[in-house]
Each structure stands twice: as C-alpha cells, then as structure tokens.
Amino acid sequence: MIVLKANQDKVLAVLQSVAGIVERRHTLPILANVLIRKSGSALQFTTSDLEIQIRTNADLAGDSGDFATTVGARKLIDILRTMPADQTVSMESNAAKLILRGGKSKFTLQTMAAEDFPLVQEAASFGPVFSVPQKTLKDLLTQVSFAMAVHDIRYYLNGILFVAEGKQLSLVATDGHRLAYASATLDVDVPKQEVILPRKTVIELQRLLSNAQGAIEMQFANNQAKFSFDGMEFVSKLVEGKFPDYNRVIPKNHKNSITLGRLPLLATLQRTAILTSEKFKGVRLNIDPGSLRVASNNAEQEEAVDELDIDYSGDSIEIGFNVTYLIDALANMTQEMVKLELSDSNSSALFTIPDNNTFKYVVMPMRI
Numbered sequence: 001m002i003v004l005k006a007n008q009d010k011v012l013a014v015l016q017s018v019a020g021i022v023e024r025r026h027t028l029p030i031l032a033n034v035l036i037r038k039s040g041s042a043l044q045f046t047t048s049d050l051e052i053q054i055r056t057n058a059d060l061a062g063d064s065g066d067f068a069t070t071v072g073a074r075k076l077i078d079i080l081r082t083m084p085a086d087q088t089v090s091m092e093s094n095a096a097k098l099i100l101r102g103g104k105s106k107f108t109l110q111t112m113a114a115e116d117f118p119l120v121q122e123a124a125s126f127g128p129v130f131s132v133p134q135k136t137l138k139d140l141l142t143q144v145s146f147a148m149a150v151h152d153i154r155y156y157l158n159g160i161l162f163v164a165e166g167k168q169l170s171l172v173a174t175d176g177h178r179l180a181y182a183s184a185t186l187d188v189d190v191p192k193q194e195v196i197l198p199r200k201t202v203i204e205l206q207r208l209l210s211n212a213q214g215a216i217e218m219q220f221a222n223n224q225a226k227f228s229f230d231g232m233e234f235v236s237k238l239v240e241g242k243f244p245d246y247n248r249v250i251p252k253n254h255k256n257s258i259t260l261g262r263l264p265l266l267a268t269l270q271r272t273a274i275l276t277s278e279k280f281k282g283v284r285l286n287i288d289p290g291s292l293r294v295a296s297n298n299a300e301q302e303e304a305v306d307e308l309d310i311d312y313s314g315d316s317i318e319i320g321f322n323v324t325y326l327i328d329a330l331a332n333m334t335q336e337m338v339k340l341e342l343s344d345s346n347s348s349a350l351f352t353i354p355d356n357n358t359f360k361y362v363v364m365p366m367r368i
Contacts, residue, residue: 089101223240
C-alpha cells in the first residue's frame with residue numbers, strides 16, 4: 001500500500017510539526033517513533049512522550065484504505081532533509097517495514113506495531129473552549145518564558161502560569177529572582193481557570209505557533225491542557241502545585257520612576273555585561289537626576305562604565321542587578337520606551353511599558 005506520495009517539503013513540514021517532543025533516547029523505544037495512521041484517504045501523524053501528545057492531519061495523497069504503523073521520527077526527518085525540496089517522495093508499507101523512495105533513492109525502514117504506541121489518555125472533561133489569535137499567544141509566551149525556572153526543585157516554577165478570567169488571559173513566569181507578567185484580552189467571558197503549563201510544552205508551543213492571525217483554541221482540565229490550531233491537536237499534562245501569589249510580588253506605588261528608550265538601555269547593559277565574569281553577572285546602576293550610570297568589573301580588575309542621559313528628578317539610588325535578568329526582559333520586548341520604577345537600593349525594581357498595564361517585569365536587586 002502506498003501510504004503517501006507528495007513533495008519532500010510538504011512531507012517534511014508535517015513531520016517536523018509533530019517531532020519536536022520526540023526524544024532520541026527513551027526508556028520506551030517506541031516513543032522515538034511517529035504513529036502514522038491512515039483511514040480512507042485521511043492521514044494522521046501522532047507523537048508522544050507520555051506527558052505531551054501532538055497530532056496533525058495531512059493530505060499527502062497515496063492509496064485509500066486503513067493502515068497504521070510507527071516508524072523512527074528523527075530518522076525519517078534526517079533522510080527527508082537530504083532530498084531536494086521539489087522531489088516527489090513516496091512511502092509504502094511492505095510486511096513489517098516502510099519503504100521510502102525519492103528519485104533513485106530507496107530506504108527500507110523497520111517499523112513497530114501501531115497498537116503498542118502509548119497514546120496519552122485524554123481528560124474526561126475539559127473547561128470551556130476559548131481562543132486568541134496565534135500571534136497574541138506567541139507574543140505573550142515570548143514576553144514571559146525567559147523568566148521560567150530550569151530544573152528547580154520547586155517544580156511548579158518550571159513552567160508558566162496561565163490565568164483565564166472574564167475577558168482576560170494572563171501569563172506569569174518566575175524563577176524566584178525575577179517575575180514576568182503579560183496579559184491579553186479575550187473575545188469571550190470565561191470562568192476563572194488557573195493552570196501551570198510545563199516548560200517543555202511552553203517551548204514546543206513557541207516553536208509551533210505562527211505569527212498569523214489564525215486562532216488557537218484552548219481548553220483546560222484538572223490535569224491537562226488542550227490546544228487546537230492549524231489542523232493540529234496538542235495535549236499536555238499540567239504541573240501540579242501552587243504557583244506563588246504573583247500579585248503580592250509585583251510592587252506598587254514606587255516613588256521613583258524613569259522612562260527611557262529600551263534599545264539605548266539594552267545596548268548599554270550589553271556593553272557593560274562584557275566585563276562581568278561567568279560566575280558573577282552583577283552590574284551597578286547609579287541613578288541620579290539627569291543621568292543613569294552603569295558599571296561592571298571582574299576578577300582581572302577590568303572595569304566597564306557607560307552612561308545615559310535621562311529625564312529624571314527623583315532620589316539618587318545605587319542598586320545592583322544580575323545583568324542577564326535585565327537583558328532578557330529588554331531583548332524580549334518590542335516597545336520603543338520602557339519605564340523603570342524603584343523605591344531604594346534594597347527593594348525589587350519594576351519594568352513596565354509606559355501607559356500600558358499588559359506587561360510587568362519584577363527583578364530583585366543583588367549585592368555588589
């Protein structure tokens with residue numbers, strides 16, 4: 001049976017859309033495979049790592065009929081990548097093997113039984129469906145994902161908090177030293193739902209979402225989230241645990257505030273960061289009426305100093321930060337201007353967008 005027959009670029013794009021979660025080495029060898037299922041002329045590709053499952057439908061011609069098998073996902077992609085984009089490739093089943101052909105090339109691949117592929121058990125009941133444009137969700141993820149923890153023993157920090165309430169969707173991430181918050185407006189009213197999406201799911205969503213205005217539909221259950229977009233269904237396990245109360249972390253009523261250009265500040269920080277050391281990424285900010293001075297030094301007794309003219313008439317403050325935390329936030333924003341609010345050298349700083357409350361970034365100071 002000819003399972004599919006289409007251009008290389010079309011087949012490769014479909015496989016790449018589902019293969020991001022596939023681990024090359026897994027305790028269950030079959031999870032390195034992609035499940036290919038054909039019923040009639042409809043073709044479906046599914047991958048899983050037991051916690052996340054991605055499924056997509058594709059129209060890739062071939063014979064009509066019912067057929068299912070699993071084959072090594074990465075191997076298939078590696079082979080397809082070596083073929084010209086406009087070349088017609090075909091895949092046919094032969095006993096327990098799949099034969100992939102393109103031009104004069106022929107690859108015979110070992111398969112594993114489709115019925116042995118462990119599908120993720122979907123939750124019995126999901127909350128109401130709501131949707132946002134893909135670009136909106138992608139932008140929200142970009143604005144907060146850099147603040148997620150990595151391998152923190154407080155497992156609930158290794159992901160992003162999604163809060164849907166009324167007509168608002170808010171995303172929050174924190175690693176204990178900084179916190180990023182971003183929000184967008186929904187088209188419909190939804191009852192309050194709070195879930196924590198795992199880090200791997202967040203990274204995969206960022207990879208798959210496009211900048212198009214096409215909608216992504218979301219549904220949350222007690223232990224699962226489901227996303228549907230571009231003919232794809234994405235099911236993920238949620239992180240259990242209680243996320244910190246982010247409203248208490250975000251400082252209010254700081255008495256000192258500076259509004260300045262995001263790119264000049266970013267460039268200044270990137271320059272001074274060069275002379276920080278790998279172990280100690282500290283920079284010192286001296287904020288005085290009219291000027292912001294940024295300085296760093298290292299164990300070799302080298303020093304960098306840079307200065308920006310600012311429109312500021314508040315208190316003189318000297319404060320230290322991990323420069324990476326500041327660069328991460330500024331590099332993932334797109335606005336021209338940024339507002340920095342401070343109380344004193346021992347309190348956390350708040351970065352926001354002037355006249356816009358959809359983004360907030362809190363960063364703790366460090367001793368220098």
